[in-house]
Amino acid sequence: MTLTITTSPFADQKPGTSGLRKKVRVFQQPRYVENFVQSVFDVLGDFRGKTLVLGGDGRFLNREVIQTAIRMAAANGFGRVLVGLGGILSTPAASNIIRKYGAFGGLILSASHNPGGPDEDFGIKYNIANGGPAPEKITQAIYLRSKVIDRYLTVDVPDVDLDNLGEFQVAGMTVTVIDPVVDYAELMEQLFDFGAIRTLIAGGFRLSFDAMHAVTGPYAHELLERRLGAPPGTVVNGTPLPDFGGHHPDPNMVHAHELFERMFGTEAPDFGAASDGDGDRNLILGRNIFVTPSDSLAALAANIHLAPGYAGGLKGIARSMPTSRAADRVAHALGLALHETPTGWKFFGNLLDAGMATICGEESAGTGSDHVREKDGLWAVLLWLNILAVRRESVAAIMAGHWACFGRNYYARHDYEGLESTAAEKLVRELRENVPALPGCTIGALTIIEADEFEYHDPVDKSLSQRQGVRLEFEGGARVVFRLSGTGTSGATLRVYLERYEGPDGNLNADTAEALADLVAAANDLAGITRHTGRKAPDVIT
Known part of the structure; x- marks a missing residue:
């Protein structure tokens, strides 16, 4: 009743x-x-x-x-x-x-x-x-x-x-x-060459996957250890727990520090990865190298044809606006459309349904394709393994070759978490009001050539999404984006995205923090981060 x-x-x-x-x-x-x-x-x-x-x-x-x-x-x-x-x-x-x-x-x-x-x-x-x-x-x-x-x-x-x-x-x-697990595992076997990956692993290739006591543990045990033959212990923290073992299930260098230490240690495996609470994000590491989510999207797009499920090529590439423009260069080289959307996977769904994109990604460690309508952490891990199995190069070598071909977008995201909401909103409001006057302004050695607030006209359903982040473009192609996050549950999170492009003939091996140092200082001055929030440094850098 x-x-x-x-x-x-x-x-x-x-x-x-x-x-x-x-x-x-x-x-x-x-x-x-x-x-x-x-x-x-x-x-x-x-x-x-x-x-x-x-x-x-x-x-x-x-x-x-x-x-x-x-x-x-x-x-x-x-x-x-x-x-x-x-x-x-x-x-x-x-x-x-x-x-x-x-x-x-x-x-x-x-x-x-x-x-x-x-x-x-x-x-x-x-x-x-x-x-x-x-x-x-x-x-x-x-x-x-x-x-x-x-x-x-x-x-x-x-x-x-x-x-x-x-x-x-x-x-x-x-x-x-x-x-x-079963339906998902069957889908992955349709997309990737499990035989090639099994051969790679059987030949001594070592990997480590940190499930962070979150949802991907059962999936990773089945796929990596049972179906692909990685030895027991490859998946760590593989049992889902109601409190994630007391840890924060966010796959980044702060919350997955044990995996970082393992991959940068003397006995590092060849490949390391992690996923988050619900399994839609990914972290990719090689021996002594961290692949930023933006670079991972670009490298996967450039190599996705090596996986059987994508042998026919791509229909297009999509990225969220704050994601670095590394994927743009791949799209241009392949003669593909590049779609720039607001943050949020729902915006990719229209493009995927309309056949306008095949691979999509966000700088917040989310990557996926038209196989589902969500970002997919283990999918990204398996695609990387498929590429490694075919190319027989290290992660570091693949990224070095990618940068030598396309150039390198030095990139970082600075998160200021748990801010007092009124202060954070005042910071963004003040920045928004200053946008019209910013082009032509010089901060240190940097000159702003363009400033706007991103809005998105969906080409499929014709909807308009406004106020999706303030963008500042500098001479030479550097960029800073400011945005308040919508994923927290208390206070406010300010995300500052920093990007500088170095061409194929430039310095491709600089320290990221050093490459972006002047942008960090300019971002603080322009937005008055310390003045508004009292914070002198971000809580998390990814």
Whole structure:
């Protein structure tokens, strides 16, 4: 029997870049989860009898919210729910399942790379039938509904056994608990030459993958150790834990420092990689070399034809605006269109669906292709392994050859985290107001030749996204971008992106910090970072 429960709105259920993210204690408020899930269902249209995909990264509160969502899906008329065993489902795997089984959409429970645990973060986002994140018109409708919601629907039934594969009935709706790994692993075998990678590994090639006690552990154990033959122990921190083992599951040099130490040590493996909380980001390392996400996108685009699933070439390349312009040079050399979008994978989905792009990437360690509609950490790792297996060169040699051909975009992102929101917003507002007067200004030896605030006219759905980051272009091709992030759960995060291009005949082996030092100083002066925030240095540099 369907129960209609009276409720009242919460004022803070506006989805951000990747769904609704808040502290666990916020989601634990009575009716908070129910209000948001019902708001999602209320704006979706006719899904009666159709399939909903459900799962998450295993963080604290994952199981409880899954049970709530199952009951509400039954009450609202879904015909079937596909849920990952143990409530586990990586974001790219969820996208694949939505697409493979023709689901109406999916609820993905994750706060991505944010920390987990009773005092940390949780999140819910809705993905549409193409497997990608809901576009802004849907997330805005969800928010508007959440502001006036007065009831939610549920059923009073026992919890579903999430720890055994099989089918269960919930108030007339079928719940199928599925293996979260099998469908994804089969897709990867269709895209990459597993035989070549197995031969590479059997020949003594050593790799190390840090799953950061997050969702990719089971996937990496199956793919890297079982199917590709890497020895046991190749995957470290491979058991998903509700608090990620007390660590921050963000694959960068700060939070994956153990992997960095391993890859820069005397007994370093040939290849190192990591992924994040929900499995959609990647970190790529060779022996004594860190490949920035921007450089990784460019190198993968230049070599993707070596993987069987992409032997036909690319339809186009897409990158988020703050991502370095290294991929632009590959696109130009290959005669391909380069699409520059706002941050957020949902913007790539339209391009992929329209056949305008094949590979996409963001500087925040997200790379993917048209195989799903999400960025995909293990996909990027397997593509790198496929390239290494074919070229039989080291990561360092591949990057040196890439820079010798295309030049090098020295690049870094400086994150100022946990800022007081009012101060951060004032900084950006002041910067925005100064944009018209900045061209022609000189800061030290740098002269600004162009300044604007990025806006995006989607070539597919014709939507307009404004205020996506302030861009400053300097003589010689250097660039600084300022942007407030939409992925945090408390305070504000200012991201400053710094980039300088060096041609193929220039210095390709400089220290990145030294190459960007004058840009760092100019960015601080122009935006008044210390003046507005009191911070003299960023919290994280990637």
